Amino acid sequence: MKLGTPALMLLLAVWSQAQGTFQWTVTFDGGPQIAPNHILGINYYYEQGIEFAPIGQNGQFTRSGGQPDQTGFPRNGTAYLLAGLGDSLSVSSAFGARFGLVSVDLAEFSTLYQSPLSVQFVGYKLDGSTVTTEFVTDGIIDGAGPLNDFQTFYFDSRFADVTRVEVPTYRWSLDNMVFSNVVPEPSTWALLLLGAALFGQRVFKQK
Ligand SMILES: [Ca+2]
Ligand SMILES: [Ca+2]
Structure with missing residues (x-):
């Protein structure tokens, strides 16, 4: 599985937000x-x-x-x-x-x-x-x-x-x-993580 640039950027955003x-x-x-x-x-x-x-x-x-x-x-x-x-x-x-x-x-x-x-x-x-x-x-x-x-x-x-x-x-x-x-609120967090998960799944299915 190869992650596209948008997915990497999204994960990077989630990661950096996790730092507080x-x-x-x-x-x-x-x-x-x-x-x-x-x-x-x-x-x-x-x-x-x-x-x-x-x-x-x-x-x-x-x-x-x-x-x-x-x-x-x-x-x-x-x-x-x-x-x-x-x-x-x-x-x-x-x-x-x-x-x-x-x-x-x-x-x-x-x-x-x-x-x-x-x-x-x-x-x-x-x-x-x-x-x-x-x-x-x-x-x-x-x-x-x-x-x-x-x-x-x-x-x-x-x-x-x-x-x-x-x-x-x-x-x-x-x-x-x-x-x-x-720092995103918990609801924003959930959406970000869901988005990252769905994107990853989509990329994976295309392979
Ligand atoms: Ca200056
Ligand atoms: Ca002054």
């Missing part, structure tokens, strides 16, 4: 590489199964190399995302999977705005409803200076199972988004 909840961090340090002292407007970024795009068809968001010397942008020594006037961000799974958001690092947009910044996150649930949270930064930013421009903010349990997250406001800087997988 796991977390992973999108650092925005992936390719294409961006020079440390550059910022660049983009309309798509992919890292570790997660897709980042503007809200709507024609928007954009911005990537920073992390050390833009001539500007007052924040620094943490690595690349990150930022949103200038008109920028927006939509976050979704490249596989159409549900996911959880655990935490995110946020900083003010630039040293021109040395005041607390309010950033809104809207999570879309499977049933079409939305959940909203708002993080307020400390207003501390000194760019190339020694202070920590970024702070880590934690999402509550409402964001543990969403299909998409949008950041509709702009003038923020964002890095290190921590995601979690969604």
Whole structure:
């Protein structure tokens, strides 16, 4: 009996879900590489199964190399995302999977705005409803200076199972988004296992 690719992928999915909840961090340090002292407007970024795009068809968001010397942008020594006037961000799974958001690092947009910044996150649930949270930064930013421009903010349990997250406001800087997988409920489990069993049987009968 030879298992086809879909059956193998299904079994792999069942296996990985059996491991329980796991977390992973999108650092925005992936390719294409961006020079440390550059910022660049983009309309798509992919890292570790997660897709980042503007809200709507024609928007954009911005990537920073992390050390833009001539500007007052924040620094943490690595690349990150930022949103200038008109920028927006939509976050979704490249596989159409549900996911959880655990935490995110946020900083003010630039040293021109040395005041607390309010950033809104809207999570879309499977049933079409939305959940909203708002993080307020400390207003501390000194760019190339020694202070920590970024702070880590934690999402509550409402964001543990969403299909998409949008950041509709702009003038923020964002890095290190921590995601979690969604563990299927027992009924989903049974369906997955039944599906795997039936598929295996079908493949076996064809031989
Ligand atoms: Ca980074
Ligand atoms: Ca800050």
